[in-house]
Amino acid sequence: MELGIGKSSIVKALAETCGRSQKEIYRQFKDLGDLGLVAQASRLSQSMLLKPDALTVTKVFNTFLAKESGQNSREKKKNHIKSLLLAATDCEPLYLTRLLQKELRIGASEQTLLSALGQAAVYSEEHAEPPPEIQSPSEEAAKIVKQVYSVLPDYDKIVCALLSDGVWRLPTTCNFTPGVPVGPMLSNAITSVSKTLNKFQNVGFTCEYKYDGERAQIHYMENGSIEIYSKKAERNTKKFPDVAAAVARLKKIAVSSFVMDCEIVAYDRAKQKILPLQVLSTRARKNVAASDIKIDVCIFAFDLLYLNGQALLKENLQIRRKHLYASFEEESGFLQFATSITSNNAEEIKKFLDESVNASLGDTLDLVPIGAFHGCGQRAGVYGTFLLACYDNDNEEFQTICKTGIGFSEKELEKCSARLRSKMIPRPTTYYRHAEKIKPDVWFEATEAWEVKASDLTISNVYQAAVDKVDSDKGISLRCPRLVRVRPDKVPEDTTSSEQVAEMFKDQKQNHPNKSKTTNKNE
Structure with missing residues (x-):
């Protein structure tokens, strides 16, 4: 469940609970950079005539999951928070507030x-x-x-x-169950077709286009109900009523239940053309009526995880794809199978890769903006350059990897600057790993994912990405990074990991040794 509680609701609840103004709360937050610390300091400085009943795990859990909707739902949620903060003692306000913000940060993954x-x-x-x-x-x-x-x-x-x-x-x-979304398998990036062929010799490779849309997992239950889940396991069924209708219509009669892995892509049916993700993102996010849909979508199916009461996860891909092709009818612009080939011929695979790149499909890095530098000249009034980071799973921290100010249109730069201004924090958090030499004009909360392309990866004296995975005291950086798009379908913790960055660098070093040089100390 999404709690649906924003920072402003927490600030209001904290102000009312502790007898402080919201301006005071925000002022202290600017100094401390952690709303949890503000909550703890506010409660510790407040004296109470009557001590409320101690909090229990059950009470906190039930209060967090209290469903409120309709008129005054925001006020009701705020009062739930107040009830917890009033009873909180010692360090409890700190962790209650961080839990509400989904920023617990206790070093345990x-x-x-x-x-x-x-x-x-x-x-x-x-x-x-x-x-x-x-x-x-x-x-x-x-x-x-x-x-x-x-x-x-x-x-x-x-x-x-x-x-x-x-x-x-x-x-x-405990088995795979329709109605409970399974986590998507993550991929490892490679830089050479020949390297993969050498690693897995004498086997066929299935190669597919990488579509510019939203990953979806479609669950069709025995009772005919349908649920559509995003990569983050969010329920998107009401966002895509046309997708639900399409799979129900195009499944074959013998299919009574299934779980399909696919990409939902904006599609121009008149021109039979895939449209970019930015077009898809303009659709409403919930409670969409089929009659109001103005942006059509096509389902590009590439895997079948469950069929007619049987999990297929332990079957090999070839068998799963046979089931996929036999279970659905294709219809152009509504449901199509992902464009693919199966081959072990390097030239044939390379040609298919080139075709996919020419079709505006390709692999990149997903990174997080955590800081920015003020623009000047034509970029006065907006941010000119952004500091980007990758995520390290072992240490639960964001590690700096590069700066970029390329790839933005004027309109897009204004939008990004306006969005991120509301996410400013007074100083870098304890889970940002950065060199003292890099001092952006402003720091941001880690809230967005950006897709970035670069010419290559390089060892850096300054940037901290994968610092302990390739070199003991040097990190990895990107050369000529360029923004491709903002990724609303990803959260910061799901972006390219430091492990993946290190693996990409090792692949590059093996295949293109001249590219893997150390950057100068100012880069």
């Missing part, structure tokens, strides 16, 4: 939590005995929980199954 769940199950008295063939129970249990979560990302189901049947039976008790 989701993978850490999943490992802990597996190990806790091993140490529980009832299910302590592992199967005889398992040599390292704790490590194996962590792997099992992570694997199950990847196909059934539902803590309620997983924890209940661990408590009732233990970790060793978890793959049996």
